[in-house]
Amino acid sequence: MKMILLGPPGVGKGTQAQRICDDFGVVQISTGDMLRKGVKEGTPLGKKAEGFMSKGELVPDDVILGLIGETLFADDAPKGYILDGFPRTVPQAEGLKKMFEDNNEKLDYVLLLEAPSDLIVKRLSARRSCKKCNKVYNLVSMPPKTEGKCDVCDGSLYQRVDDKEETIKNRLDIYKNQTEPLVDFYSKTENLVSVDSTGSPEEVHKNILKVLKG
Numbered sequence: 001m002k003m004i005l006l007g008p009p010g011v012g013k014g015t016q017a018q019r020i021c022d023d024f025g026v027v028q029i030s031t032g033d034m035l036r037k038g039v040k041e042g043t044p045l046g047k048k049a050e051g052f053m054s055k056g057e058l059v060p061d062d063v064i065l066g067l068i069g070e071t072l073f074a075d076d077a078p079k080g081y082i083l084d085g086f087p088r089t090v091p092q093a094e095g096l097k098k099m100f101e102d103n104n105e106k107l108d109y110v111l112l113l114e115a116p117s118d119l120i121v122k123r124l125s126a127r128r129s130c131k132k133c134n135k136v137y138n139l140v141s142m143p144p145k146t147e148g149k150c151d152v153c154d155g156s157l158y159q160r161v162d163d164k165e166e167t168i169k170n171r172l173d174i175y176k177n178q179t180e181p182l183v184d185f186y187s188k189t190e191n192l193v194s195v196d197s198t199g200s201p202e203e204v205h206k207n208i209l210k211v212l213k214g
């Protein structure tokens, strides 16, 4: 199964991607996670991306397409994958389409997770991530058992620099201008399904399963 999770930052793509991976044995491919790893390790990719990411801006399309091209057909996802946070622009979607055509592959779903922006701002402001294993928490809806510590690996929790209030607005504007046109792009060519993502992570997960299991 090959699918794209589309939707604004903070709508729950990462959280839902992990659950779908557990359900179907597919692999999560998150360009945001790959870039954050590069920044943390100081790789050439990370150095290119860091300035854009800290301001909440998009990393240039050629950098992202290069990164995805190296990852997507590496044959380490026999049951398929979920693209989380990619594509984010029309040129990225066109680049992906070409990669699929060149490899005779086909997308099964584009899931569009939807929630109103006031809820998204609240969710992003309350998001915390583990420094060690990247597990994501929400101080309101999915708090860790011990304050400031990861339930899984005991790593310290931190707030992403791009989850600060002043950057969130910029990211939502960028989503509206650069990523939302993909809804139109995919509704014409792919199996695009909208999923109500206003509820708890469990409720959203159930909504997704209804689509995937029919």
Ligand code: AMP
Pocket: 009, 031, 032, 033, 035, 052, 053, 054, 056, 057, 058, 059, 060, 064, 084, 085, 086, 087, 088, 092, 162, 171
């Ligand atoms: P995310 O974790 O998906 O919210 O991504 C965090 C940040 O990484 C974004 O705000 C961008 O700066 C960068 N990024 C992640 N994926 C992409 C992409 N597909 N295109 C451009 N920039 C990206």
